Amino acid sequence: MIEIIAVSDEERNYISKKIKGCDILLGCGDLSPGYLDFLLNALKPKISYMIYGNHDKKYFKNLFDVELSGYSRIYKGLIILHNQVINIRRDLDIESNLYISGFSGAFSYGKKPFNFTERDVKVFKRMLQRKNIFGFINNIDIIITHAVPGLENLFEKDMDSYHKGSKIMADIYRKIFPKIWFYGHIHPRYTDQILNFRVHYKNKISYLLNVVPYKYVKYDEKKKEVIEIIGEDGVIRFKDIFL
Template structure:
């Protein structure tokens, strides 16, 4: 069983007593290097990955300093996984392949990788397709993004244009159907809408989870099954969505 902590957007000076450590730490953007350093020292993860949010540009003097892969010099101890796919099998010393991918930024116009357009997501989709075609991946276990995917009827009320999701990301969801998709960008305290979802397709389920300020997951890597989910909001309420395609 793997313990996974995903964080995004809002910083906390504490974590619940039950979260004493984790195997994998994931950052979905808009958090300071100092806060992530605090989490690394507190949780002592075996591996940590991150993508950028739309407010992370302030941590770089110029865009030439922005890293798109490998260990970050700015966010020390974290690996940038923008438009990348990693297998956690070897680093976690487990028997099963665990594939994780990431994509940075808000779905809006601005400097990359802190913002993106549908054209940029198309490129990411091609990268995933190439990996699958070459049998380098079979299924995604985890996908982390800053913006949510633009799944139809996902939100019950109109959401601001700046926080809407990418339709091509929704196509990625449908094609690869990751066991868990973490996203940030939408702060729960600013809306009364449900931001956590159980996605159904045939006999399979996937969890689309808002990582603001954190989510804690227990994941059975052998059976590809989520065993437990908790967050700051206590018992999590889910909206259920059924894919029919």
């Protein structure tokens, strides 16, 4: 079993008092390099990955210096996971393959990779399709994004255009159907809507989890099952979505 902490948007220094450590730290955007460095030192994960949010461009003096892969020079100790799929089995020293993928930005027009359009998501979709066609992956355990995928009937009330999900990203969700999809961008304290979902499809279950400010997940990488999910308030309300 592995322990995962995913974070986004809002910084909480007390996380280290509630959770003593983890195997994987995942940054889902709009967090400062200093805060992520604090979490690295406090939680001591074996491996850490991140994607960018829509506000992260302020940490780059020159946008030509924005890294899309490899260890970041700005977010020291974190690996950028934009538009990629990586098997982290060796990093965690586990027997089972564990695939993780990520895509940066908010669904809107603006500077890439901090913002994206449907055309940009098509590139992500084609990359995932190629990996499947050539047999590199059988399935993906975890996907991290800043924006929410635009699955139908997700929210009771319509989100504004800046927080509305991508339809192509929703298509990726249906086709890949990862065990866990972490997202940020939508702040729970600004809405009364349910933001965490159990997604059902062909007798399988996937979890679509809002990680503002964090989610702690225990995951059985051998059985490919989520064992436990803990958020800031402890008990999590889920909405069941059937595809």
